[in-house]
Amino acid sequence: MIAMAADAFWFEPRSTVVSEFNVEVPAWPGNTETLQVVQLSDIHVDDVHMPPERVRDIAKRVEGRKPDVILLTGDYIGGDVLKGRKEFGARPLRSPENVALPAGAATLTLTHNAGQVRLPLIGAPVRVVRHTEDTADGYEVINNRILIVTRGLGSSGLPVRFGAPPQIMVLNIKPGTTAKVTERH
DSSP states (O other), X not given: OHXXXXXXXXXXXXXXXXXXXXXXXXXXXXXXXXXXXXXEOOOOBXXXXXXXXXXXXXXXXXXHHOOSEEEEOSOOBOGGGGGTOGGGOOOOOOXXXXXXXXXXXXXXXXXXXXXXBOBTTTBOSSOSSTTTTTTTTSEEEETTEEEEEXXXXXXXXXOOOBSOOOEEEEEEEEEOSSOEEEEEO
């Protein structure tokens, strides 16, 4: 039990992984080269669990990949920063919830909140969004729609991670005949 607690509260929160996926999008222009997108989410910068030094280390890892696009998809500031430290100019940020698309168009949606804890055989004990279990592998394809979900980098609430290490998401987006996602190893 002590080993599990040490892993969940100390080792795993500091064990950032890179997950790389090939993403084929039918509506993507057929004559374009693969676009490499890095998604960083749920950074939750604070003085204790995600200090500036750790953010710089993550930035160096991303910079070394030389991506075409870097997307920051939410929850940038956390901990004591939101509890009265106004020098950061913290304010809530929202993503559009409904996007009108032409008939037959494929969509690629990037989001966060895949969770910080995934127990063996049970999955996530807390489900922040309805796709928590469907996207345990980082994605779900429904019809011609692709939903990419990252575990994020920081932590919200307790600084704990178990079975869900912090994640840098790398997406190699290219044209395809059907919506498809495969993990690169």
